[in-house]
Amino acid sequence: MSKEKILDKKSIEFLEKYLNNAAPTGYESEGQKLWMEYLKPYVDEFITDSYGTAVGVINPEAKFKVVIEGHSDEISWYVNYITDDGHIHVVRNGGSDHQIAPSKRVNIHTKKGIVKGVFGWPAIHTRNREKEQAPKVENITIDVGCSTKEEVENLGVHVGCVITYPDEFFILNKDKFVCRALDNRVGGFMIAQVAKLLKENKKTLPFGLYITNSVQEEIGLRGAEMITQRIKPNVAIVTDVTHDTTTPMIDKKKTGDTKIGGGPVIAYAPAVQNKLRELLIETAEKRQIPFQRTVNSRFTGTDTDAFAYSNGGVPSALISLPLRYMHTTVEMVHKNDVENVIKLIYESLLQIKDGETFSYFE
Numbered sequence: 001m002s003k004e005k006i007l008d009k010k011s012i013e014f015l016e017k018y019l020n021n022a023a024p025t026g027y028e029s030e031g032q033k034l035w036m037e038y039l040k041p042y043v044d045e046f047i048t049d050s051y052g053t054a055v056g057v058i059n060p061e062a063k064f065k066v067v068i069e070g071h072s073d074e075i076s077w078y079v080n081y082i083t084d085d086g087h088i089h090v091v092r093n094g095g096s097d098h099q100i101a102p103s104k105r106v107n108i109h110t111k112k113g114i115v116k117g118v119f120g121w122p123a124i125h126t127r128n129r130e131k132e133q134a135p136k137v138e139n140i141t142i143d144v145g146c147s148t149k150e151e152v153e154n155l156g157v158h159v160g161c162v163i164t165y166p167d168e169f170f171i172l173n174k175d176k177f178v179c180r181a182l183d184n185r186v187g188g189f190m191i192a193q194v195a196k197l198l199k200e201n202k203k204t205l206p207f208g209l210y211i212t213n214s215v216q217e218e219i220g221l222r223g224a225e226m227i228t229q230r231i232k233p234n235v236a237i238v239t240d241v242t243h244d245t246t247t248p249m250i251d252k253k254k255t256g257d258t259k260i261g262g263g264p265v266i267a268y269a270p271a272v273q274n275k276l277r278e279l280l281i282e283t284a285e286k287r288q289i290p291f292q293r294t295v296n297s298r299f300t301g302t303d304t305d306a307f308a309y310s311n312g313g314v315p316s317a318l319i320s321l322p323l324r325y326m327h328t329t330v331e332m333v334h335k336n337d338v339e340n341v342i343k344l345i346y347e348s349l350l351q352i353k354d355g356e357t358f359s360y361f362e
Contacts, residue, residue: 006193006339014038015169015189019179022107022164024076025094028052028215031072035188035213042195043211052215053227056195062208066352067236068194068345069224069303070187071217074180075327077163079108079142082153086146088117091137093162094218097327101140104329106163108144110156117144117163167329175335176260182323182331186338187239188213190321193342194349207234207352217303224306228314235276235315235361236307237348239341241333242267242294242320256294258322260334263290264341265320269300271308273315275361280317283348289340294320315361319344 018038023031032054036046043056054072075094082088088108102121107114120143121135133139142163146152169179177186191211198205210231214223217240228236245252246259258265266280284291299305300318308316321341324332 006197006342007335011189011193011196015177015186018189019169019181019185022076022109023072023074023181023185024162024164025073025216025218027109027162028072031185032213032215035072035192039192039195039211042192042199047210047230049226049230051223051226053223054213055227055231056192056211058195058198058209058211059205060208062206064207065210065231065233065235066205066207066349067210067212067228067231067233067238067307068191068349069212069214069236069238069307070189070191070240071184071214071223071303072188073215073218073223074164074183074185075218077106079157079159079161079163081159082149082157083141084149086144086148086152088142088144088152088157090140090142090163095327098135098137098140100328102135105166106142107166108142108157109162109164110158112156115144115155115157117142119143165329172332176332177335177338178330178332180329180331182333183241183326184217184239186241186321186333190239190338190342191345194346197342197346198349203350205349205352209349214303221303221306224303225310228307228310232311233307233314235352236304237276237280237317237319237345238302238304238307239319239321239345240302240304241323241326241331243326244322244324244332247324258292258294260322260324260332260337262292262322263337264344265292265294265322267294267296267300267304267318267320269296269304269318270298271296271300271305272317273308273361276315276317279351280319280344280348283351284344287343287347289344289347291340291344292322
């Protein structure tokens with residue numbers, strides 16, 4: 001399996017288009033349409049639910065069901081309050097980082113279209129250096145170039161409008177993908193690539209494969225909670241991002257030792273079923289796929305938890321993609337890691353030979 005076959009020009013073009021499209025929590029539909037359009041040639045049918053989770057299915061008639069999953073939503077802000085002089089206060093939609101907001105450009109999504117704005121911040125000359133205020137949700141505001149509340153509202157902006165950053169995809173130093181929302185639309189991209197490989201290599205699976213792109217992970221795994229009840233899978237392999245702990249100001253003693261370029265990260269956690277995790281590790285070793293290990297002591301904080309504790313217990317495992325600068329507009333991953341996560345999921349699925357394998361996980 002060549003690297004060119006995993007990430008060809010068409011695949012990278014789709015990744016760029018998919019990342020550049022805004023899909024904040026609760027408003028994932030446009031991104032899901034792009035994803036389903038890309039996935040359509042590689043699956044037999046689609047399932048969607050009323051909140052927007054999308055599932056491409058291969059072998060829908062099969063008795064046993066395997067989920068491979070990522071989540072489609074990105075962090076964002078909501079308009080919370082508009083002052084009389086036209087400044088906009090915000091609240092989080094997901095884990096948005098208030099410290100990176102000042103001087104960032106934003107898109108406010110309205111029924112009239114996108115309204116451009118900026119997170120302003122007082123000039124350094126005007127601030128009291130002895131009593132310096134740090135950015136926080138209560139004091140960051142958006143300026144849309146208006147001087148009154150009425151003027152802002154005439155643009156179509158109102159309380160409840162969602163706000164995203166416009167930062168777009170680029171490649172840094174040949175092999176680093178950089179963009180907002182790599183957490184975790186790159187997960188949806190990778191599971192779609194697995195389906196593409198299965199189709200192109202003419203692989204027949206002895207089970208139904210449910211390629212699941214869940215919504216609302218960033219506010220508590222809600223999309224996964226809903227869709228697992230509908231699918232009722234026998235096994236779930238989840239992919240999300242995890243921290244590159246070689247970044248400055250991160251303590252490896254607390255967070256472990258994982259880095260971009262080091263390979264997929266296989267998790268140890270109560271929600272991770274031991275036999276399924278060992279299947280992933282054995283596959284990686286057998287296929288010479290580089291991998292790393294991490295520990296999540298109580299919960300993974302990913303959709304793995306939602307699948308694992310559903311339907312009386314679903315054997316679940318987590319493969320993470322190492323990422324720098326999570327929940328910023330310059331999230332960064334290594335191309336080789338993306339390829340190897342795809343390869344690890346693909347090769348692991350091929351180890352499940354027949355229905356008897358599922359009893360092994362019980």
